[in-house]
Amino acid sequence: MTATAPMRPAPPRRRPAERNVPEQETLRGRLRHLRYRASPQQVFAELFEKRWMEPAIPVAILAGVIVFFSIAAPGFASPANLLSTAAELAEMSLICLGMAVVMISGGIDLSVGAMFGLCNMVAILLITVAGVPVVPAILLTVVAGVALGGVNGVIVAYLKARPFLTTLVTLIIFRGVLNLLDLYFSAKTASVFVVDPVWEWFGTGKVAGLPFGFVTLLVVLVAGHVLLSRSRFGWHVTAVGASRRAARHAGIRVERVLLFSYVAAGALCAVAGVFYAARLSSASARVGEGLELNVLTAVILGGISLAGGKGTVWRAFIGAATISLLGKGLLLMDVGGEVLQTVLAVVLIVAVGLDTKWGKNRGKAIQKSYVNPTLLEYGPLEDIRPGSGSPFEINDRLRDAESIGLGEVEGPEDVIVDAEGRVYCGTRQGWILRFSGPGFATREVFARIGGHPLGMAFAANGDLVVCVGGMGLYAVSPDGKHRKLSDETDRTWTRLRDDSRLRMADDVDITPDGKIWFSEATTRFDMADWILDGVEGRPNGRLVCHDPATGRTRTVLRDLVFPNGICACHDGESLLIAQTWLCRILRYWHSGPNEGRLEIFMDNFPGYLDNINRASDGTYWVALNGMRSPAYDLAMRMPKFRRRMMKRIPRDEWLYPSMNHGCVAKVSEAGEVLETFWDPGGEKHATITSMREHDGFLYIGGLENNRVGRIRLT
């Protein structure tokens, strides 16, 4: 143990390195540290956690298609080709969108091609044969599309037929009607030439240089996105697709949602049909034949799950664009239609395979690469065994500790005693218990907050301020009412992962000016996995300050390795911060002439530090929740070994920091160890996470314990 503060004065206002720096560090050692600090794996894991990374593979395929044909197909990248492709793409995308809505709702619509063809025919017949003016004709066509979709919807939703069979049948029926119409009217349509500015606008008009159809598509996409992701209807569609039964139990009118989704598909097909009619004026029965295969391929390629409940309009668009461009490119390369079908089939198979694998393995891959060990070095491990003469020499002074609430409390991480001598502690059930009376025999549930209440401190007004693991910073008034003080702080914008939420607020102390200082031990792991942060060993924690006067919460120090105990120093100007996995204590000046300065107060402890508290005589109490074991120290120097261990064996078998043997130590303002209290077998106090001095007694808490301990101080 070295009192490093006076011996190694850090340059003022320069933050000490966020690691244990060996005394004689070589350049090679420093480079090794840098190498392990960089973590592409973590970037990868955090990137893949993002919702917007879901269509990564479809986007990559689309980009690949564009790049490939730009190089391979002559004229593919020319403006003329792109413009004509945009017009076709618009029709294709609208149909895909219709299919996507139905698939998100858990169904499938095979009749989209037939509806598209039929609507095309209806539009042309209305204008040429029936002589209806263009605008009403377009509206009537959309109504026809709605009606066709309605047929599908009613049969699927209300008659409870299977979507696949239903739409297969309606596909045949619609196609039959189309053939009949073709038979009777095709001669008549061929002879009429429509001259109407609106009709031409639909066919060849441009808005800002883009075909009108494409602009319409963009509008529909934005509207569809808002509708699907931000509206009640969209949520209902997704809910029904994800689990029809759950949606019904949640009170969603499943039938109506299904009907609407098929109607939407019909309407979108009709709009596409109108554009097609205006562009080509071809009233052939073959329009839209075999289109369902292309559309299905596109939608699945976009990553919209066949199982329903998953998908966005953008993914439908990406799929449609891929298929359209693929078709166009192959056409430019003079590849026959039969090859095109084969390519589409291959693309479909690959897309379905990737979709399943991606959906299934993404979470697993994130999970497997989440814990991400880095290099952590420790100073020489002091011999503290009995007879060693070390200031940490193991004794059995905790063996005779009396137990408070034995078996009635689970996981009292911190303990605190009020002015009347009543003992408070948090439990893993999310309660704060209070023990009082003779022998502390009276047990009351003081507050039920939730989470796992950890560090506690009394504010000047008598409120108990509590760090709640998993929830944030809470205050409990003397009558047991709790309220939230804060559950978020500034986000670190350089990080991919949003860390504004408080994930594991750990220990708290209050400075004389009323500000509440607390540590968030790790922003990467949940309460139950706190030791995994140690196996990882990265600077994931931060020091946060909440000012009750303004209600504002701000991050004061970020990138700390597991800041655990927080203690306002006796001088009123600084804080002590115990860093569990670095086995050291930092001192941070929050005010006074040294304001903003951070330096190492003590380092190279023989165990892992937990809470710190002020002692009555101007010194400090420090809890060690475990001892450093040489085998673990060695493993911390070998990050690759730890990574392999995590990959190869289950978590209960992993090498952990040695948490079954802890102690309480008293340290002076000068950084000397004054005395220690051990329980060598760990029978009563294995993982010691806190201690609190009150009225000549020391109260002891442990995160995994079933009691609060108490010893008399002499």
Add this chain to the structure above:
Amino acid sequence: MPRVEAWELVKEFLFPGRSTHRAVPPLDGGLTPNDALESLATVAGVAAPEDACPDLRGGLLVSTGRQVVRRSGPDFVRSEVVADLPGLAGALALTADGAVLVCVAGTGLVRVGRDGTTSVVAGTDEHGVPIHCPTDLAVAADGVVYLTDGSVRHHGPDWVRDLMEQNATGRLLRYDPASGRTAVLAGGLAYAAGVCLAPDEDALVVSEAWAHRISRFPLSGPGKPVRENLPGYPGRINPAPDGYWLAVFALRTQLVEFVLTQRDYVTEMMRTVEPDHWIRPALRGLDSGLEPLQGGQIRKLGVIKPWAPPRSYGLVARLDEEGYVIGSMHSRGGGRRHGVTSVKQDGDRVFVAVHGGDRVLTAEAGGTR
């Protein structure tokens, strides 16, 4: 045996179902855990007993430290030193003439006469290779002694180094008292830890601790494994009616099995860390924070889970004649009777030497079947 990590992973991917004997089998069937060892009567509070062997006069010979002591009287309370030895005393056996044969680490096979005089009868084999790590012995009816030598590199408490180095230098020896010669019957054994004669004395049953297996060696001819991939490290074997008693001195854990494949870590650990604090199987828990801890071993609400990954464990297995486990007695995580080094049956009484628990236990033979 070098293992290339990348190749191991590729194999794991290509042949997920293939057994590499790295997967530790669960304790089931005859090895289903119980707490039977915890409730057995203690007959002798002796420090770190290696072997307990009933003698012909109703006493109990126990090897402890560098001594062989004899416990006698009711509940074996009376204790007298039979012999002081030049090294740590191990397995014991009686000869027909009433002498005691003792395996002594670093020395070889030592004969203790009825008057307490000691003489080294086999210190080297016929080629002059010393027998430094005698682990177990079996005396045939004709007086021939079959002996296992665990390793030519390490002996005594250094057995763990032999495991960490993944050595296979153990031997099966045959000492003929008539000629005084010691012949090597088999070599290259992965820490031969126990030997026992088959009921009709036509074969030897030998345990290889680091290979986690039990093999059968006909008196002439090569041996062949009868039970493989045991979940623990098999130690001394002794005869039982219709089968054998097997002392399993520690259980394999996934962590140790994994660490053994990580040669860079093992080398560094052996170089810089005291053996007591290695990641290793042990005969006793030291109750020290300096020992490595595994995730499942954390004391929760004052209790260490009995099924925690065992650094030390107490296990006696009863094998049938084919070597199948038909019953067992355990002392699990949180228990104290760990590190069973020997089980011997005399009539209807069974004596269990519990090295890590510092005691010898007795049981009724019928109770464990």
